[in-house]
Amino acid sequence: MHKPVFLFDIDKTLTNLNREVSPRTKTVLTKLQDQGFMLNVATGRKFQTIYDNILQLFKPDCLHITSGGGEIITTQGNIIWQKKLNPEALEQIYRLSRKFGAKLHFGFDNFYVADNDLLARFKKHNWKVELKPFSYQYYHDLTEVTVHGLNQELNLAFKSLSNITIKTMTAYDGTPYADITAKNVTKATTMKRWARLLNIDLKDVVAIGDSSNDIEMLKLAGQGIAMGNATEDVKAVADEIIGHTNNDGLAKYLEQFIKA
Known part of the structure; x- marks a missing residue:
């Protein structure tokens, strides 16, 4: 029997509701x-926001899915594969966001860009990356754009576009937002491509998550695991539901695989 290959979501799965990886989880990893064991992450986040506090917990030869599927990277941030939004899609996202008063943020290799209202919030996250206020000169060559201040009308407008994929979620503070990537x-x-790169069978993958953007990933894996704090739609498709992230649910589940 092959060892399982683990693929973790980050926010509210690998991290607790304080955005921290607990000491118990670090020990288990x-x-x-x-x-x-092969451990990897699959996240809507960009490399710049997870390198210092998350990826350093993983071995250099791991492959991670970032930017909502827009990239496959190594632990050190080397890009193995990526799919960028096309210029027309970026322009449509920009115009609709501005029309409805929504805020944008996105990242590059060595800096992160956000509308002013978001900068103060991001500075509290202690990301080891330069934060810059939004300027249109940066708005190009992107694998993912995140939109905050999403309302029903804007969400419907985005969903009418045929050249993007939109994933709507809820932030830590309860406000809705959307991660937008290229079509499909x-x-x-991207998990299918990731598995081919690692030369593994998807049936050997244990995928663990909590949010709606994890549903298809959990269904595709040989074993799909929902956190106890997961949304109900995620729990509905999971093969197993484990403990809450604030109670070391992930660590307690993983400890069964450790040999004495």
């Missing part, structure tokens, strides 16, 4: 990797 680019679609 180290022990599993020392015993030869999601965690799940």
